[in-house]
Amino acid sequence: xxxxxxxxxxxxxxxxxxxxxxxxxxxxxxxxxxxxxxxxxxxxxxxxxxxxxxxxxxxxxxxxxxxxxxxxxxxxxxxxxxxxxxxxxxxxxxxxxxxxxxxxxxxxxxxxxxxxxxxxxxxxxxxxxxxxxxxxxxxxxxxxxxxxxxxxxxxxxxxxxxxxxxxxxxxxxxxxxxxxxxxxxxxxxxxxxxxxxxxxxxxxxxxxxxxxxxxxxxxxxxxxxxxxxxxxxxxxxxxxxxxxxxxxxxxxxxxxxxxxxxxx
Amino acid sequence: xxxxxxxxxxxxxxxxxxxxxxxxxxxxxxxxxxxxxxxxxxxxxxxxxxxxxxxxxxxxxxxxxxxxxxxxxxxxxxxxxxxxxxxxxxxxxxxxxxxxxxxxxxxxxxxxxxxxxxxxxxxxxxxxxxxxxxxxxxxxxxxxxxxxxxxxxxxxxxxxxxxxxxxxxxxxxxxxxxxxxxxxxxxxxxxxxxxxxxxxxxxxx
Numbered sequence: 001x002x003x004x005x006x007x008x009x010x011x012x013x014x015x016x017x018x019x020x021x022x023x024x025x026x027x028x029x030x031x032x033x034x035x036x037x038x039x040x041x042x043x044x045x046x047x048x049x050x051x052x053x054x055x056x057x058x059x060x061x062x063x064x065x066x067x068x069x070x071x072x073x074x075x076x077x078x079x080x081x082x083x084x085x086x087x088x089x090x091x092x093x094x095x096x097x098x099x100x101x102x103x104x105x106x107x108x109x110x111x112x113x114x115x116x117x118x119x120x121x122x123x124x125x126x127x128x129x130x131x132x133x134x135x136x137x138x139x140x141x142x143x144x145x146x147x148x149x150x151x152x153x154x155x156x157x158x159x160x161x162x163x164x165x166x167x168x169x170x171x172x173x174x175x176x177x178x179x180x181x182x183x184x185x186x187x188x189x190x191x192x193x194x195x196x197x198x199x200x201x202x203x204x205x206x207x208x209x210x211x212x213x214x215x216x217x218x219x220x221x222x223x224x225x226x227x228x229x230x231x232x233x234x235x236x237x238x239x240x241x242x243x244x245x246x247x248x249x250x251x252x253x254x255x256x257x258x259x260x261x262x263x264x
Numbered sequence: 265x266x267x268x269x270x271x272x273x274x275x276x277x278x279x280x281x282x283x284x285x286x287x288x289x290x291x292x293x294x295x296x297x298x299x300x301x302x303x304x305x306x307x308x309x310x311x312x313x314x315x316x317x318x319x320x321x322x323x324x325x326x327x328x329x330x331x332x333x334x335x336x337x338x339x340x341x342x343x344x345x346x347x348x349x350x351x352x353x354x355x356x357x358x359x360x361x362x363x364x365x366x367x368x369x370x371x372x373x374x375x376x377x378x379x380x381x382x383x384x385x386x387x388x389x390x391x392x393x394x395x396x397x398x399x400x401x402x403x404x405x406x407x408x409x410x411x412x413x414x415x416x417x418x419x420x421x422x423x424x425x426x427x428x429x430x431x432x433x434x435x436x437x438x439x440x441x442x443x444x445x446x447x448x449x450x451x452x453x454x455x456x457x458x459x460x461x462x463x464x465x466x467x468x469x
Contacts, residue, residue: 070282
């Protein structure tokens with residue numbers, strides 16, 4: 001059986017792992033490579049590295065950390081942030097990333113998704129969507145440039161419409177970040193994820209809101225997502241990954257069992 | 265193992281770094297090459313592959329490597345698309361192609377088809393359990409139920425050349441074997457210790 005994936009997300013800025021609350025007030029958590037190795041050892045199924053400064057800064061961002069990760073990590077990982085072109089994506093993939101994730105640049109130029117699909121194949125192309133519930137309109141709307149508070153803006157697109165379009169353009173996976181929940185550890189946005197699940201025929205990853213072990217159970221059981229992404233609960237050691245996986249297995253969720261090499 | 269030479273065939277598709285790094289963690293004699301002489305002289309050969317069957321076959325033909333690969337006598341391991349390229353033909357083809365399929369290397373009889381998974385999601389992406397036919401060759405020490413990392417939408421059905429099977433909406437070949445040709449549909453280079461064990465088994469064949 002295909003296992004549900006537990007995915008620690010490491011927000012990266014200037015080569016360091018950082019974490020903010022509701023996308024703000026970033027604090028440094030540590031160096032990328034040792035943190036990545038630690039997560040792989042603990043049983044993370046996949047890692048996501050979000051270069052949070054990249055999309056909102058004009059400068060060229062040093063991505064050499066991607067190959068440093070690829071040299072030591074033997075689980076899949078995805079790199080997000082600042083990928084604006086097929087050439088940008090190609091460089092990241094050549095350095096050893098398994099997937100690239102596009103967010104703001106895809107909103108500016110949706111054709112980018114199609115080009116990435118045609119060049120590298122659907123399996124490499126992840127689209128990240130920052131979705132915010134607008135209480136006035138009662139709708140979920142897509143935001144962009146969320147890495148920089150001053151530039152964060154509503155795109156005027158409804159989340160459901162964008163989810164449909166990115167699939168039609170060739171996205172191989174969607175990470176839905178529910179901004180209202182991000183960093184506050186009150187649980188994933190089950191209602192929104194359940195709705196999007198029904199309109200999503202590619203793998204769907206939940207992001208934003210994990211605070212307790214049962215939040216992971218809830219999102220797998222109720223929203224039927226393929227993976228659950230979280231940051232602060234892992235970085236701060238609030239939920240150790242082995243403990244989370246044992247808990248989910250005991251609840252009947254299909255979770256990967258560890259395999260330990262005999263020789264080495 | 266230091267004297268054994270492993271060559272990763274440079275098929276011209278992006279992302280062979282992760283395969284290269286995984287092999288370098290196990291052996292100090294690994295190179296990436298598209299040179300016929302160097303490939304023929306290797307003890308072990310990896311045929312990687314990311315992208316589409318038609319693009320990869322075009323690239324292999326363009327580099328004049330088709331006959332070279334077909335006539336290899338030493339152990340060859342095809343990974344993911346590299347495994348799919350080993351069979352006779354693939355349903356995965358260029359949209360503008362006149363043919364219904366892409367002719368592949370045909371070192372193992374068989375065909376690649378688009379997966380039929382009902383309501384399940386495609387690509388089949390993530391960690392899934394594998395059931396090897398026996399505890400030999402590349403699956404030595406890897407029990408049934410071991411998880412490996414998959415990313416694909418096309419697959420080979422279970423048949424006489426299946427070395428390990430897996431399930432996702434349908435049964436399919438997680439691994440193929442005929443003579444000196446081995447293939448795995450999953451990514452051993454991204455499958456943690458299980459993948460490293462399989463690659464080590466391949467190196468010690």
